[in-house]
Amino acid sequence: MGEVVNLRTARxxxxxxxxxxxxxxxxxxxxxxxxxxxxxxxxxxKRDALLDGAKREED
Structure with a gap:
């Protein structure tokens, strides 16, 4: 047989x-x-400024 489990305690x-x-x-x-x-x-x-500075201009 399996072990008896108290459901309230398990919950x-x-x-x-x-x-x-x-x-x-x-x-x-x-x-x-x-x-x-x-x-x-x-x-x-700093990372965002570096990325913004590396953007190329769109004509």
Missing amino acids: KQRARAAKAAAAQTNRATFGRTKAERARDAANKA
């Missing part, structure tokens, strides 16, 4: 695992310092 464990996964994603997305965000913004601005 709660599944919900906890989903919350933990969402928290991990949020930590990766929003868990950066102000200096890191500023550095990334400066790098993006």
Whole structure:
């Protein structure tokens, strides 16, 4: 015979695992310092300026 599973407990464990996964994603997305965000913004601005400067004029 199979093992008896309490469905309420299994549902709660599944919900906890989903919350933990969402928290991990949020930590990766929003868990950066102000200096890191500023550095990334400066790098993006520099990259965009380089690309804009390399564009050819359309006649």
